[in-house]
Amino acid sequence: xxxxxxxxxxxxxxxxxxxxxxxxxxxxxxxxxxxxxxxxxxxxxxxxxxxxxxxxxxxxxxxxxxxxxxxxxxxxxxxxxxxxxxxxxxxxxxxxxxxxxxxxxxxxxxxxxxxxxxxxxxxxxxxxxxxxxxxxxxxxxxxxxxxxxxxxxxxxxxxxxxxxxxxxxxxxxxxxxxxxxxxxxxxxxxxxxxxxxxxxxxxxxxxxxxxxxxxxxxxxxxxxxxxxxxxxxxxxxxxxxxxxxxxxxxxxxxxxxxxxxxxxxxxxxxxxxxxxxxxxxxxxxxxxxxxxxxxxxxxxxxxxxxxxxxxxxxxxxxxxxxxxxxxxxxxxxxxxxxxxxxxxxxxxxxxxxxxxxxxxxxxxxxxxxxxxxxxxxxxxxxxxxxxxxxxxxxxxxxxxxxxxxxxxxxxxxxxxxxxxxxxxxxxxxxxxxxxxxxxxxxxxxxxxxxxxxxxxxxxxxxxxxxxxxxxxxxxxxxxxxxxxxxxxxxxxxxxxxxxxxxxxxxxxxxxxxxxxxxxxxxxxxxxxxxxxxxxxxxx
RNA sequence: GCCCUUGUAGUUCAAUGGAUAGAACAGGGGACUUCUAAUCCCCUAAUGUAGGUUCGAUUCCUACCGAGGGCACCA
Numbered sequence: 001x002x003x004x005x006x007x008x009x010x011x012x013x014x015x016x017x018x019x020x021x022x023x024x025x026x027x028x029x030x031x032x033x034x035x036x037x038x039x040x041x042x043x044x045x046x047x048x049x050x051x052x053x054x055x056x057x058x059x060x061x062x063x064x065x066x067x068x069x070x071x072x073x074x075x076x077x078x079x080x081x082x083x084x085x086x087x088x089x090x091x092x093x094x095x096x097x098x099x100x101x102x103x104x105x106x107x108x109x110x111x112x113x114x115x116x117x118x119x120x121x122x123x124x125x126x127x128x129x130x131x132x133x134x135x136x137x138x139x140x141x142x143x144x145x146x147x148x149x150x151x152x153x154x155x156x157x158x159x160x161x162x163x164x165x166x167x168x169x170x171x172x173x174x175x176x177x178x179x180x181x182x183x184x185x186x187x188x189x190x191x192x193x194x195x196x197x198x199x200x201x202x203x204x205x206x207x208x209x210x211x212x213x214x215x216x217x218x219x220x221x222x223x224x225x226x227x228x229x230x231x232x233x234x235x236x237x238x239x240x241x242x243x244x245x246x247x248x249x250x251x252x253x254x255x256x257x258x259x260x261x262x263x264x265x266x267x268x269x270x271x272x273x274x275x276x277x278x279x280x281x282x283x284x285x286x287x288x289x290x291x292x293x294x295x296x297x298x299x300x301x302x303x304x305x306x307x308x309x310x311x312x313x314x315x316x317x318x319x320x321x322x323x324x325x326x327x328x329x330x331x332x333x334x335x336x337x338x339x340x341x342x343x344x345x346x347x348x349x350x351x352x353x354x355x356x357x358x359x360x361x362x363x364x365x366x367x368x369x370x371x372x373x374x375x376x377x378x379x380x381x382x383x384x385x386x387x388x389x390x391x392x393x394x395x396x397x398x399x400x401x402x403x404x405x406x407x408x409x410x411x412x413x414x415x416x417x418x419x420x421x422x423x424x425x426x427x428x429x430x431x432x433x434x435x436x437x438x439x440x441x442x443x444x445x446x447x448x449x450x451x452x453x454x455x456x457x458x459x460x461x462x463x464x465x466x467x468x469x470x471x472x473x474x475x476x477x478x479x480x481x482x483x484x485x486x487x488x489x490x491x492x493x494x495x496x497x498x499x500x501x502x503x504x505x506x507x508x509x510x511x512x513x514x515x516x517x518x519x520x521x522x523x524x525x526x527x528x529x530x531x532x533x534x535x536x537x538x539x
Numbered sequence: 540g541c542c543c544u545u546g547u548a549g550u551u552c553a554a555u556g557g558a559u560a561g562a563a564c565a566g567g568g569g570a571c572u573u574c575u576a577a578u579c580c581c582c583u584a585a586u587g588u589a590g591g592u593u594c595g596a597u598u599c600c601u602a603c604c605g606a607g608g609g610c611a612c613c614a
Binding site for chain 2: 023025027028029031032036038041044045051076077078079080082127129131166171172173176187277278279281290293294295296297298299301303304305308329330331332333334335336357359360362397400401402404405406407408410413420421422424425427428429431432435436437438439440472476480484487488491494495497498499501502503504517538539
């Protein structure tokens with residue numbers, strides 16, 4: 001009971017196979033069935049028999065031993081077994097959607113726990129440098145992290161989304177920023193930064209008066225402006241990106257709580273560090289890193305690596321996350337081995353840290369790469385892009401492409417296409433779906449056996465696949481699968497809508513079809529809420 | 540130089556080692572007196588090159604060619 005169709009087929013198959021892996025796939029071509037397996041070809045190897053013969057054997061066996069679950073089982077060369085699910089079973093699945101509503105698609109908690117699949121997961125993303133506006137790259141990582149968080153939570157994990165605030169006064173970046181802020185440098189200098197500086201003119205003046213030590217002044221001035229920038233970014237993330245973080249974790253706090261010193265001492269005690277050329281090095285090369293890394297510079301200040309290690313240890317050891325997902329831009333990928341090695345040295349198993357690398361986004365306009373804006377210091381600020389195309393389109397667009405591939409963001413296309421963007425396509429389907437209820441009166445109790453038209457069945461089939469899609473996306477940390485599913489669902493719904501009518505049909509048919517529409521709306525709402533996209537009231 | 544990622548229709552993206560490589564946009568042709576035509580239906584069109592592994596390769600391996608990124612006591 002309560003199994004996904006795919007798993008039910010597996011169970012029937014196991015009666016025949018007993019040993020070995022079973023794979024069930026969904027063929028692209030309808031003529032190869034609703035579901036399909038290559039089991040016979042796999043068995044052919046070990047049994048040294050003709051795969052077609054095994055396939056026929058499987059088909060006969062399952063047809064007899066599956067209680068009418070399948071309406072047809074076929075074999076195809078060179079040894080596929082193809083399954084057609086009986087209409088009755090599909091109609092039953094529809095009843096399940098209606099009964100479970102927004103819970104449909106979630107795996108059973110007990111099952112999840114038994115399979116050791118229920119985890120406490122942290123996802124850290126965006127965590128932008130406090131030196132300027134958020135970039136489009138931040139957006140790509142941000143939407144990925146947010147959606148992945150929604151997905152894993154829906155699947156049943158305990159999920160926390162976190163933003164690491166780079167606000168440490170000891171950081172070289174903050175000092176470098178401070179140097180610019182007090183007029184002694186040009187790093188990170190943009191018109192945007194100048195605006196921030198002039199807004200804080202008087203506070204900066206009094207800092208200059210109060211603090212004579214240059215290094216200290218840089219740190220304080222940098223931190224002051226960095227905080228302004230971070231606050232602005234934070235507001236933007238909440239209001240415009242509509243991403244809700246559970247925590248905003250301050251790097252500076254790690255220093256305040258003396259955790260950085262403490263880790264350094266631990267590392268010394270464990271004999272994992274040494275001094276060379278006036279700096280303190282971590283023996284990361286003994287744990288899989290290509291070379292050792294500096295923890296404390298010649299100047300006596302820590303590198304980014306040291307507090308970051310403290311931060312990650314805190315995630316694993318103090319806050320006890322089973323898995324931690326870090327989403328980084330491609331320019332950070334070289335940093336991974338060092339962090340992993342550091343964690344390994346401190347007894348955190350490597351595979352508990354998932355680093356997702358998001359490839360950089362290149363902006364293209366008029367067929368050429370877009371030039372960086374002097375005023376803002378970025379190619380295009382994420383905010384500008386969102387103002388231009390809207391949050392739903394921006395979000396959908398980024399989620400559509402595999403984060404690991406390089407993405408050319410064509411500005412002309414994004415604008416031009418905005419009316420024909422796939423996001424409108426799926427939103428329109430959902431709007432049509434919701435619209436039907438408004439115009440329909442009372443109907444008798446539905447009898448699902450009326451749902452046997454081709455487009456009825458096609459729609460039920462895709463609705464019933466939702467739990468499988470959720471599982472696949474969650475297990476692979478891949479929200480992109482949901483994007484494709486949503487487009488597919490919308491297509492099937494539009495098709496149903498064009499082919500079959502509800503108003504004006506006989507009451508029995510209208511009632512059954514209305515239930516199908518109701519179930520569709522359940523799935524639309526569910527998938528949209530994971531993707532973080534609105535269903536408009538009207539279009 | 541070394542390391543990571545990547546190369547699929549005109550364009551943007553798909554394809555746990557499986558069947559005739561899927562969609563969308565663009566292009567061509569059709570469909571509303573109807574629950575919203577922002578829709579539906581049909582057509583045209585692609586695996587960078589050369590080898591290897593096997594029943595089977597877009598997928599795995601090797602070389603080459605092209606693109607992006609990294610190789611800090613920046614983050």
